[in-house]
Amino acid sequence: TDKKQWSADLKKTSIKHFASNKRIFDIIPTWFSPNWVLWNKSGAVQFAEPYSERKPIEVRTSTEIANPVTTTAFETKETHTIASVDAGGWQTFFVTEDHTALAAGHNERGKLGTGDTTSRPKPVAVMQNVRSAATTQSFSFIIKMDGTLWGAGNNYNGTLGDRTHEDRLEFIPITDHVTVVSPGYRHTAVLKEDGTLWTTGDNRSGQLGTPSTESKHTLTAIASQVQAVSAGGFHTMYITKDGTLWACGENTKGQLGDGSWTSRNVPVKIMEGVESVAAGEYHTLILKNDHTVWATGYNEYGQLGDGTTIPKNKPVQVADRASFITTGEHVSFFVGLDGSLWSAGLNNQGQLGDGTNENSTTFVTVLDNVKVIDAGIEHAIAVTKDGRLWGWGSNAFGQFGDGSFNTKTNKPTEIKIIY
Template sequence: YQNTWDFSTRQVVAATTLYAKWIPNTYTVGFDTQGAPSIAPIAMTYGTTLKNAPVPVRTGYVFDGWYQSPEATRAWDFSADPVRSDITLQARWSVERHLLIYHINNNPAAKAPESISYDFGSTIQILDPIIDSSADGPVFDGWNTSMDGKGTFFTPGDTITMADKAITLYAQWFTPAQQVSAKGFHTLVLKQDGTLSGMGYNSNGQLGDGTKTTRKSPIPILEHVQSVSAGIGHSLVLDSQGSLWGMGGNNLGQLGDGSTISRAVPVRIMDSILAMSAGGYHSIVLKQDGTAWAMGNNEDGQLGDGTTEMRRSPVKVMSDVQAVSAGEYHSLLLKRDGSLWAMGWNDYGQLGTGDAKSRFVPTKVMDGVQAVSAGFSHTMILKNNGELWATGNNERGQLGDGSLINRLAPVKVMSGVKAVHAGASHTLVTLNDGSLWAMGSNEYGQLGDGTQDDKLLPVKVLLDIERANAGNLFSHVITSDGQLWAFGVNEYGQLGDGSSSSRTSPVRIL
């Protein structure tokens, strides 16, 4: 086929045979991927087949083949079906199905819901685990995509979208908090299983972990504990057998072990103990027989033994006592008959005696009292009828009476009160309905109301609170279901959230 015959110019002068030359048509095969990334069209010669068909990829779907139309029942066979015209082939897909797996995460008292396969992209409502309500143990706290709880968190009733692979949700469990105590810059947390943890400042070994390393998250300290009390730089622990243990600063004999040597691990002090309170640099202890004992700093008569002598070992102060509370330099004793007695520093009227004279022996303040709490230089008194009374320093509004006037004698603040805790210069109050109220200094957010403004009157902060503790410019609360929350200054990690950032609103710790 060297030359093409030109019929317009060539003459036939002899017998001639002309041969037809054929060029096959080229057709375009297009691809409609139906949601997958696009595929470029392919040019194909008439009647040929494609040896290597393109295979699209679409997340969450299985490729079923190429079809000439939505109605087609047979997939295009690239190895057998020749191309004879321009065509557009359409991808056909099937939705993948994957398992949603519930992992109970090491709790033999619970059973995981059944694992079920779901279509990719479908919306699934997350289920509750099956829990043996008669069994003691940790409390269910939701599901997480990570076993250690650092993934995405879900609660039963939430929805999740099925991914392009199986999803495993791990049950999260926590042991509820029973008590929290803080006064200086460290915090002690007692869980319902009797384990004790601590966080914050540890320069004196007050966390009792054998070091003097500051901790920003709770670290385990002891087991078999029934109550705790944190002072400025020392700590007291009551074990399940009624023995009292102490750790931390002891320069003034506040641990009561007969020495002035600080302890980085707990040291046993005395037995048959019912309760105790760690103050600034002294301690008040209540024995099971109702006698109150005191040790440590006594420069203002806060031990109540009639002297100002420091005591390295406990000295008996009073009988028929049902509760004790130690402030920074003053102490409160609540007798079994409901009478309140006070001793120690009284410059602000924190003893409630109507004057500013310090007392070196317990002095009666009032009757009809069910609970007391000694702050640094103010005192909160809960009466049998649920009325809250306050006395002492009020320079930051910590008494909650709407003024900044120091009170030498108790004044009524609120009614319907369940519990109260006095901090350095702020106060936390729990009402009978479980609501938490706060007043006083708030420069670091220690009132937990989201501001840094002092409050002269109680402000409502939270609901469903079981216990509260006011420390030095920070606070902790335990909710009715045992969760631990914190707010306020956090310079030494005393809030326990792993940081040193102050919080003006509650952040969950446990």
């Protein structure tokens, strides 16, 4: 192969690996120069026209190619490897391994942080040097590598905590020294490096955990020695460093799990030995240190996974041998110790990912070798251990990030991210 053909416009590509012995492998390019020629098993492949129209081309390894050369030629900064995902209402945030935050899907009130309210079926890079992202129905947050918290979107209830009620179409700085942010429907919980827990936003159900039910538009400290937090629809769950689970907010569906149906504005103790917690709209999923999964709250669609549709006001055990949990609006997911993904609850849009549209009151298997999973209102996104990205449920607003919209699928479908 002519070396000149290989040297043109290298910076415009995202080549992961290549070898020049007329075999190619592990190559996922984005845009090619008209001068590029690649060799595959059948011969030369010219990419002039796709580049001129800026159409993505994907070249993958043929399993028929024997003994491929494993030479790494170069690696650009612009990769497509997804490290984490966060699924919101009808949008998704992807964080790449090079710490770029990508946003796709519904953009009502500027929650993607793109400077406008136009929905995006193809991901847009919205910030660099990102540690994590979190999004909900109408607003979003990003934590940068330096611990600063940034927010965008609906701020009517003071959910961004910037001392205003103004919507933000672009990400603005909120506070610093942040390790975790968890947005609910109308409130936000923020965990800082020193273990203090802060809340802001709507407080009509007591979800901020303050002595009064007055709403706030600035962050207020409510607890210390906290190691994890999850904000649900209108309730807040958090775990202190001794493994104790605490809850406050709306409890009309039993989502706090304190054995009552009474909402609480002062946090109450729920149980001990807790590793993580995930709050849905009106239900809560709990992972204990012994890898058992417990659930409490609203159960009309079977989202507790206990085999019934009866609500619970105290946690009941629903699974074991679990390593990770998450919830959507009316769905629950857990990842087993073996990497298998399981789901229960509402399935009208195929959001359970089991190949049906039937609700399930028990956990059904979805996917194997799962590394990362998160669920929105009607969709879910997962990353498997081999780095592949998957989506299922509704893609009405392009929340899969694959460039399409107004589609849906009831089983995991591989997603190709191009941005």
